[in-house]
Amino acid sequence: MNVALGRAGVTLGLAAAVLGAVTVVYGLVRKKPELVRLSRAYSVLVLLGGVVAFAAMEHALITRDFTVRYVYDNGSTKTPALYNFATLWGALEGSIILWGTILGGYLVAVVVKFRKRLDDPLVGWALATMLVVAGFFFFLLAGPANPFESVSPAPGYDGPGPNPLLQNHPLMAFHPPMLYLGYVGFTVPFAFAIAALVTGRVGEGWLLATRRWTLIAWGFLTVGIVLGSWWSYEVLGWGGYWAWDPVENASFMPWLTGTAYIHSVMVQERRGMLRVWNLSLLCATFALTILGTFITRSGVLESVHAFTESSIGPALLVFFSLIVLTTVGLIGWRGDRLRSPGRIDSPISREGAFLANNVLFGAFAFVVLMGTIFPLVIEAINDDRISVGTPYFNRMTIPLSLTLLFLMAVAPVLPWRKASGELLRHRLLWPAWIGAAAMVVGVALGARGVGAVLAFGFGGFAAGSAGRQIVLATRRQGWRGLVGRANGGMVVHIGVVVIAVAVAASGSFVRQAELTLEPGQSASFAGHTLTYEGQQVRDEGAKVVNQALIRIDGTGPWGPSLNKFANGSQTIGTPSVRSTLTDDVALSLIQVPDGDRTSITVRVTIQPLVIWLWIGGAVMALGTLLAVFPGRRRNPIDPVSAPLPGARAGRGPSGREGVAPRPGRADVDDERDAEEVPV
Amino acid sequence: MPEPAPERSALSAGSPVRRWLPWAALAVVVVTCLSIAAFGSTGTPTPQDRVAAIAKTIKCPTCSGESVAESNAPASQEIRADIAERVQNGQGDGDIRAYYAGRYGDAILLTPSASGVNALIWILPVVAFAVAVAGLVVVFRRWSGEAPAHASAADRALVEAALRREHEQAVEADDAHGEGSSR
Known part of the structure; x- marks a missing residue:
C-alpha cells in the first residue's frame, strides 16, 4: 500500500509540475490570464504530491514496511523512533522527497503571498520557473532515484538501518531539514530573477519582491550549516567542527555567494547599479546548490558525509548545465536593458564597501570551489591523484577572512556616495579602541600568533561598529532600532564576529593528546585533570555501548563510548564533551579494556571558546529574524529623484514595498546621509 | 529632515x-x-603537539575525506603511533611528511604540491583576486574621470512631467503591480 501511495504522490507531483509549467507558460505567451492563474491550483497539487509521498515514506518507515525498497535498504526494526523518522533524509532518495516537499511548500507560500498578482507576468514566469524546478525533482523521484520500488523481502527480514553515524545524535533530525529549507529557498529569488529577465522588467521591482525570501533562505542555510558543524563536533569525535570536506564545502559555496548577493543587492536598490552582477550572483547561488548536490550525491568525490551514491549524477549535471546556459543566455539577450545608469563616486563609501565585500566573497567562493573540484580536474587531465585538505583551505582563506572582518568593521559606518577622512576618524575611534582592547585581553590571556590576535582585534573592531549602529538606531527609534534589514543585519554581524573569534581561538589554541589510563588512575593535561573510574557495557538493542566513565576536574563522570551496531560491522565512537563558556574538553575513546589489558586509551582535545560557535550561530539566526521583520514604514510613493510639486501624497501602488528613498529618509542611516549627501 | x-x-x-x-x-x-x-615565546611545542600538527596534514589512507588526526580507523591509529615514534627519534616535520609521500604517493598529503599543473590551485585564486581588484581600480578611475552629471532646468522639467504622468497612471489604473520596468 505504501508503494502505491508513494508512487501516486510522486506521479501527482510530477504531473502537476509539468502540466502547471506548460499551462502557465502557454497562458503567458498567449496572454490568457485565466490560464496563468491556474498556477495556484497546480502549486497546491505539487505540494499535495510531495506531502503524500512524504507521508507514505514515513508510514512505511514507521511500520517497517520492508516491501518498499528505501525501507529495505535503510530501515531497521532496531532503530529508535527519532532516528527512524529522520531516516527519510538519511539517504539520497528520501532526501529528494524532502526536497520536493519543501519546494512544494515554497510554491504554495509564493502563491499565497502574491495571490493578488498571479496573472502579473513577473509572478507568472517566476511560478513557471519554480514548477520546472519542482518537475525536475519529481522526475528524479519517478525515475533515477525512485524510493518506492517494491521488493519482496524474505520472511523475517530486518534491514540494516541507517548509517550508524546518522543515528548517533538528535541533531540529525534538525540539521538536514534546515539545510534543505535554505537550499530550496533560493529557488524563489532565482525564479524571480529568471522572470525579470524573461519579462524584461529587470528594474528593482523583482528585487524588492524577493528581498525577504532571500533573507529567509539565507537564514535557514546559515542555521543548517551551523547545526551541521555542531553535529560533526558531537559525533565524529576529533574535536573538529569543520574539515573542508566536499559536502561541507557544497553547502558553504552557495552561502558565500548568497551572502555576497544580499549585500550587493542593496547597491542596486539604492543606486540602480550592478544589475548584471546581482543576477549572476543569485543564479550562481542557485546553480551552486545543484552543483553541490551533484558533487556530494554522485559519488565523484569521496567524503565523510556522503552517505549515499547513486545514478542521479548525470541528471543533476544536465540540470546544472541547463541552469547556467539559460541564465547566461537570458542575461546576454537582455543585455541592453541591464546596462546600469549611474556610477560610484568614491571607493570610500557604502557602495565601495559592498563592492569590496563582493570581491572578497567571490574570491572566497572561488577558493572553496577550486579546492573542492581541483582533484577531479587533475585526475581528468593527467590521471594523477592529489588531495586538497584543511592546510590548503586554511592558508588561502585566513587572509580573506581577516580582510572581511576588517571590512565588516569599517563598512557599517560609511555613508553612501562618499566619506571624508574626518568623518571616519570620528566614527571609528571607539570601535577601534574596542578592537585594541580585545587584542590586549587576548595577549594578556596568553594568545600568541599574529593571525589569532589580529582576528580578535578586527573582531572587536567589527563588533564595536556594529554595536555603535545598534545603539544609535535604538536611541533614535526605540525598539524599532533593532528591527529592519540594516539593524537586524548589524545583529547578524555581531553573530559573525562571535563565530570568527571562536574559530580563531579554538583553531589556534587547540591541545590534543592520547592518554592511557588504568582504573582509578589520574592524568593531567593542559590544566585539566582526568580520572578514569571504570568501564560500563550495556546492550541497547540497536547497539552495544562500551563506555568509559571519566571525571574531568572532579566533574562528571563523562562517558565517551565505542558503539558496536547490531547491523553494521563498524565500531562508531561517541565522544563526550564537557562544554563551558571558556573551553571545551572533548573525550573520545580509542581503546577499551580487552582481555588482560585493563587500561583504556582516550583522546582528549581541549579547545577554548567552542561553545561560542553555536551561540554565534543563534545570534545570526536572531539577527536574520529581526532583519526580516518589517522596519520603519516608508511612504511608498516617495519620488525617486526629485520632489513632485502638486502631487497629493496618496496611497502608493501596492506591492511596492519601498523604492529607493531620497536621502535622509532611509530607514537606518538618517544620521549619515543627512550630513554627507547634498540633496 | x-x-x-x-x-x-x-x-x-x-x-x-x-x-x-x-x-x-x-x-x-x-x-x-x-x-x-x-x-613572544609560546614555549617549544611538545612532541604531542607536533604529532597532532603533522597528523592533520596527512590523509587517512583507508577512509574518505578525513585526516589521520581526525580518523579513528586502525590505519590512522597506526600512522599516528608511527609519527610519534619518528618525532621521538628526532626526525623533522618535513622529513616525516616526505616519508609518507614516498610510501603512499603524493595523494597522502593534504597540502597539494606547488609544482607542475598542481601549482594552478595556488596560483589561480590569487590571479583571479588580483584581476578583480585591478578591474575595480580601473572602473573607479574611469568613474572619477567623468564629470558628474548636473541636472539642468530642462532635465528637471522632463523628470517632473514623467513623474506626474506615472503618478496619474498609477492612480487611474490603481496599478496593482506597480513597478515600471523603466526604473
Missing part, C-alpha cells in the same frame, strides 16, 4: 594634535600587542 548632526562641530574641534592623539595611542597599543603576539 533630521536635526543638523551634532558631529559636525565635534569633528572640527581641536588642534590636529588633539585630533590625532587618540589614534596615535591606539597605534602604539596595536603595534605592541602584535609584536608580543609575533615574537
